[in-house]
Amino acid sequence: MGAVRFLSRKGRRQGRRADPLGAGPHPTDVEAAARRFLLLGVLPLWVVPGLADWWMHRRTGIERTSGTKESAVHAVMMTEAGVPVVIGLLARVNPLVLTTMGAAAVAHGATALYDVSLATGEREIRPVEQHIHSFLEVLPLTALAFTACLHPDEVRSTLRGGPRPQDWRLLPKERPLPAAYLAGLAGVIGLGVVAPYAEELRRCLRARTKGQK
Numbered sequence: 001m002g003a004v005r006f007l008s009r010k011g012r013r014q015g016r017r018a019d020p021l022g023a024g025p026h027p028t029d030v031e032a033a034a035r036r037f038l039l040l041g042v043l044p045l046w047v048v049p050g051l052a053d054w055w056m057h058r059r060t061g062i063e064r065t066s067g068t069k070e071s072a073v074h075a076v077m078m079t080e081a082g083v084p085v086v087i088g089l090l091a092r093v094n095p096l097v098l099t100t101m102g103a104a105a106v107a108h109g110a111t112a113l114y115d116v117s118l119a120t121g122e123r124e125i126r127p128v129e130q131h132i133h134s135f136l137e138v139l140p141l142t143a144l145a146f147t148a149c150l151h152p153d154e155v156r157s158t159l160r161g162g163p164r165p166q167d168w169r170l171l172p173k174e175r176p177l178p179a180a181y182l183a184g185l186a187g188v189i190g191l192g193v194v195a196p197y198a199e200e201l202r203r204c205l206r207a208r209t210k211g212q213k
Contacts, residue, residue, distance in 0.1 A: 068201070094162070094167050
């Protein structure tokens with residue numbers, strides 16, 4: 001029994017090391033792993049299907065088909081995905097943040113449906129592109145689910161209507177994420193998503209000016 005208690009205490013100590021990604025001074029192994037998967041996996045890898053989708057738009061000549069209108073919808077979807085990500089990275093997770101994330105995920109899904117209906121009949125939407133869309137649609141929900149699992153007390157507070165005054169205010173994180181991580185993620189998103197879709201919109205606007213669409 002003494003050995004069991006020793007190993008149990010040792011396991012708890014090992015599972016309660018400080019996490020440099022902001023999990024607090026005493027995260028469990030599961031909490032730390034979930035946080036790392038969210039911050040180092042889900043968010044950076046979001047760029048991959050986004051970039052692949054941009055390539056499919058380019059390959060099917062979006063500037064000569066659905067043109068500026070569809071490209072503008074893509075900008076709206078990036079905003080719907082980007083705003084909750086920025087808030088979640090910088091602000092303390094509370095009912096306001098969770099509600100914003102949930103509303104943004106619903107809005108993103110609705111806009112994605114409109115995007116496909118807009119493009120259908122205007123340009124070829126290949127099965128590969130449709131599969132890419134499935135990743136882009138589920139990732140906001142995945143990020144929301146991981147965030148909710150990491151903050152169960154705030155989820156319960158949200159379900160109760162957020163009774164505390166601080167529940168509906170944007171507050172800075174008690175343990176901000178490392179500046180190097182935030183800068184790196186901003187660079188990845190900027191180069192992998194913002195720049196390509198800005199190029200797409202510019203290309204569509206130029207084609208419209210030339211009368212191609």
